[in-house]
Amino acid sequence: MATVEAEKEFTFAFGGSKGEKHAARGSSQQSLISALRDSSSVFAEEEKKNEGRTVQLVEREQLRGALNVGMPCRGLPEKAHLEVSFAASGGSQGRQDSAGGQECVTFTVGPAPGERPILKEPEVGVDLCVFALGEETVGEALGKDGRFLPEVCGEGWQLVERKSRQAFPLSLVAKQLPAGPFELGPEGAGAGDQAPLPGTKPGxxxxxxxxxxxxxxxxxxxxxxxxxxxxxxxxxxxxxxxxxxxxxxxLPMGMNEAVGTLRWNRPGNEGSASCFLLARGHVLTCHHAIKMMVGEGVPESHWGAVVSEAASISFTFRTSGETQWKVATGGLKASSPELDYVILALEVPEGRGSELRPGLxxxxxxxxxxxxxxxxxxxxxxxxxxxxxxxxxxxxxxxxxxxxxxxxxxxxxxxxxxxxxxxxxxxxxxxxxxxxxxxxxxxxxxxxxxxxxxxxxxxxxxxxxxxxxxxxxxxxxxxxxxxxxxxxxxxxxxxx
Missing domain, CATH: 2.40.10.10 (Trypsin-like serine proteases)
Incomplete structure (x- = not known):
């Protein structure tokens, strides 16, 4: 027996949020414009009256932007309400490749203040809500959207999150973006003193x-x-x-037992810091502790060798007393000076893996x-x-x-x-x-x-x-x- 595809229901109004609400619905793969035409005679009649003009859809409560009319209905949030208007001719009729069951994510974009134009047509007065399918990057989604100038969708451009001022490259997979909203501008413009990836030590x-x-x-x-x-x-x-x-x-005893001490003893440089087991033999500690261990002037690319040689980590497990662990060769797995963290992988000799707690x-x-x-x-x-x-x-x-x-x-x-x-x-x-x-x-x-x-x-x-x-x-x-x-x-x- 063939399965019945679930439909997405939403409402819309003409000329602003206070207009009379009308109901519409469409399959998860159907585009918004197709769903409006097929499910609402009211919309079909209004569109006929505005023949030659471009349909514009705005969702203000959740997506907070002008939608691409080609977005699949599955990209809408629950109980979405759209404002429908008709603009002068010449605008984009929407992205056309929305078919298929790939994951659909959305992100909202506006221009960076004072920077170059990013849109083919005059701005609509609200941010633009862009959709991405599957593993598409931010740049790919912008390029396929149809409303952006081609030159702003590739190298030399970035997204900046408005609140945190964090910068994100357009090569990032779109579904890895945080909630936003974002500003689109040239690389280096408008971002705070953060690394390209999220994170900033508070000032x-x-x-x-x-x-x-x-x-x-x-x-x-x-x-x-x-x-x-x-x-x-x-x-x-x-x-x-x-x-x-x-x-x-x-709380589970393992939470206390997962906490340990990181120690190092190098000529003229001895110290310690706290740390704790995160998962699967990996330890979380502070970036500044590792920096103090290796000393000033050592490139971070060389830290791993110093840490595996100088560091020891101890935990106090009730079952086995004080335990000593070394950091594995190549055990510096992730770090960020802005977020002040480092992930270290322990060297786990054969037969000792069962001694480690699951972590936090x-x-x-x-x-x-x-x-x-x-x-x-x-x-x-x-x-x-x-x-x-x-x-x-x-x-x-x-x-x-x-x-x-x-x-x-x-x-x-x-x-x-x-x-x-x-x-x-x-x-x-x-x-x-x-x-x-x-x-x-x-x-x-x-x-x-x-x-x-x-x-x-x-x-x-x-x-x-x-x-x-x-x-x-x-x-x-x-x-x-x-x-x-x-x-x-x-x-x-x-x-x-």
Whole structure:
């Protein structure tokens, strides 16, 4: 018996969102323009009245852009509502190769301010929503869209995410893009001081701005810091909390046992940092720790040999006591100075693989906007209170790459002599940096990377696990699959 293909239902109105709504539907492979013509006599009549003019479709609530009329219906979100208008003749009639069952993804693009034109026809007043099929790159999707000038779809051009100012090459597979929206412009134009792949170590100005916004809302009798301290003590159970809530303390023992210490001892250079097992014998730690290990002036292409020779990693497993591990030759698998992380593969001698714990990747989850989290070390657990995000972030954490938080030391004003600078802005504490940050509900949400001084207070900060996973996804897809997509506790990784 032949299967009946599911249909996508949507509504549309003429002349703006307040017009009378009409219903339409089409098969998943059918183009929008075909579905409108076949399923709605109202549309067919209106199009006949505007013969010779170009149909324009805009979806403002979810896709937030002018759609390509050739987009397959399966690219529409649920309960989509389209605004239909008719423009002067000469415009694109839409991409024609939308047939087939390939995955359809969309991304929204507008021109970079002050840059060269990107469209064949005058701008429609909204961004353009582009669709890509299967493994098409961003450049391929733009080139097939029909509305963009040919010269902006290839080399020398890039997408820049409007909020984070991250730059993405047009050679990137379109389905690997974050949510957007994006600006299309020449390479190097409009991007912040980020690497081409997502990620940026937070700058002091950005972090301080967020703290300023948060502290303005504190009404403590002695000032905003006193109000923040009172909130901290109420949420964490005291000025210097040294205990965990019972439900957090009952988390799987493997979460504690996955935390380790990275040590190195080279002539004139001895040090340590925290780290933890992520998955399958791979360890996550801080980029700045590896940089301190290898020393200044060593190209990153040579780091792997130094690390495999100088580094040792130890875990305290209840079943086998202190265990020592070396980093495998060629074991530096991924890194980012902007996100301050490194992935190291351990050298696992034959017969010792069963000693390693599964790791924490199976607990990885998306960032949380505020509340209490816990930095888990080998011999300590510290409660941190997240400083709420800036108002413009709201609850949309899709592009969030960093977090900042208060600890008991924030309010005690007691110096910590073990903190050492690792660049001009941030401080490194070997006892904490490189340790996992666990949410109140037991999810792995971050990597603690350092702290910075703000008005004589020490504020902790770190990188979200989601940002690290996304960076690996773009730069080393097989490694991402190995670490985040093949965990027995998660059939499908939801970190992104």
């Amino acid at each position: 002091l100005y950005q972090l301080a701005q967020e703290l300023d916004q948060y502290l303005k809302g504190q009404l403590g009798g002695g000032g905003p810091w006193e109000g923040a301290q009172k909130e901290f003590e109420e949420l964490t159970g005291g000025p210097a909390p040294n205990r965990l809530p019972s439900h957090v303390a009952k 990747a199976s607990f990885a989850t998306k960032p949380i906007p505020q509340g209490v989290v816990y930095t888990v070390g080998r011999q300590f657990t510290e409660a941190l209170m997240l400083a709420p995000l800036s108002p413009e972030d709201g609850d949309d954490l899709a592009g969030r790459q960093s977090f900042q938080a208060f600890s008991g030391c924030t309010f005690s004003r007691q110096p910590r002599p073990e903190r050492v600078p690792y660049d001009t802005e941030f401080l490194h504490d070997p006892a904490v940096s490189g340790s996992p940050v666990i949410s109140h509900y037991g999810g792995l949400v971050g990597l603690h990377t350092g702290s910075y001084q703000y008005q004589e207070r020490m504020v902790e900060f770190g990188t979200t696990i989601q940002a690290i996973a996304f960076h690996i996804h773009l730069s080393n897809r097989p490694l991402y699959q190995l670490l985040f997509s093949n965990n027995p506790q998660k059939k499908n990784c939801t970190i992104m």
